[in-house]
Amino acid sequence: MRKFVLILAVCALFLGTSIAWAQQTDIMVGGGTLLSSSPYTASQNQPVVGEKGGPYPSAGFDILLHRRYGLNVEGAWKYKEGVYPGYGQGYRPILVDVNALFQPRLGKKVGLDLMVGAGAQSVRFSEAVASNCGYSTCANYLSSNHFMEHLGGGVRYYFWHRWPRVFVRPEVHYYHIQNNREFNSNNVVRAGGSLGFTFGGK
Numbered sequence: 001m002r003k004f005v006l007i008l009a010v011c012a013l014f015l016g017t018s019i020a021w022a023q024q025t026d027i028m029v030g031g032g033t034l035l036s037s038s039p040y041t042a043s044q045n046q047p048v049v050g051e052k053g054g055p056y057p058s059a060g061f062d063i064l065l066h067r068r069y070g071l072n073v074e075g076a077w078k079y080k081e082g083v084y085p086g087y088g089q090g091y092r093p094i095l096v097d098v099n100a101l102f103q104p105r106l107g108k109k110v111g112l113d114l115m116v117g118a119g120a121q122s123v124r125f126s127e128a129v130a131s132n133c134g135y136s137t138c139a140n141y142l143s144s145n146h147f148m149e150h151l152g153g154g155v156r157y158y159f160w161h162r163w164p165r166v167f168v169r170p171e172v173h174y175y176h177i178q179n180n181r182e183f184n185s186n187n188v189v190r191a192g193g194s195l196g197f198t199f200g201g202k
Contacts, residue, residue, distance in 0.1 A: 024064040024201030028169065031057050032076070032192015034093075039184040048085060051093060051183035055079040056190060062101050062113070064201065072101040072115050074152075074173075076190060081126060090126035091182070095119065095175060095190070097150040109159075113169065115152040120145055121177050148177040156196065165198040 036052040060074030074097055081090035097119030105111045124141045154171030173190040180186045 023066070024070075025199045026062045026196050027199075028060050028062075028074075028194040028196040029058070030169070030171075030192055030194030031055055032171075032190050034078075035189040035191060036183070036187065037185045049082075049183050051180070051185065051188050054082065056192070058190075058192065058194065060194075062103075064101070064103060068103045068105075070101045070103065072099040072113070072117070073097070074099070076173075084125075092124045092126075094122045094124065095148070096122075097148070097175075099150060099152070106155075109157055111156050113152075113154045113156060113171070115150065115173075117150050119148055119150055121148050121175070121180070122146075123182050144182055146177050146180055148175050150175055154194070158198075163199075165201075167196045167198065169194045169196055 033054060033056055034052045036050050038050050039048045055078075056076045057079055058074060058076040060072065062070055062072040064070035075095065077094040078092045081092050083089070084091050097117050099115035099117030102114045103111060104114075123144045123146075125144065126141045150173060152171065152173035154169040156167040156169040158165050158167045160166035170193045171191075175188045175190070177186050177188060180188075
């Protein structure tokens with residue numbers, strides 16, 4: 001979680017320095033859940049955990065750099081630790097992605113957010129005793145990190161038009177997670193919604 005907060009802090013700094021030259025900047029907070037296939041086998045060599053269910057808070061921002069094209073950064077994490085069956089070990093997936101963004105308008109109040117990019121999933125496995133130690137800190141978890149591709153989309157609806165403009169966005173995200181051995185599938189979908197604030201733009 002500490003690395004995720006650091007990534008968001010760096011992104012926020014980038015966001016702050018970019019507002020001056022960006023055509024439009026959006027900040028979003030939201031939530032959803034993960035959907036994936038159900039486990040189909042149970043053996044010692046095959047995980048029986050489906051990466052699905054539970055609330056996943058999310059946060060992100062995007063910057064339009066040229067007309068309707070820009071950059072999007074988002075992250076989502078499992079709100080409450082799951083328990084890995086058979087081991088009783090807690091785990092928490094964290095997903096972070098960076099995307100090219102296309103944001104066409106469908107009307108004065110309605111638009112689309114279409115994203116394609118890449119990122120990483122970090123699965124944190126908790127430990128009872130802190131053992132993952134560096135030079136000055138110790139952590140009570142071990143991380144398993146995987147590269148992933150991301151494809152997402154949402155429909156934004158503006159219900160507040162004064163500064164800053166405010167929108168809601170139902171959305172769906174597809175992740176292809178490379179070598180996602182801790183779970184039964186490399187393919188995961190996140191479905192949910194966001195509340196967003198738009199600065200600049202028309």
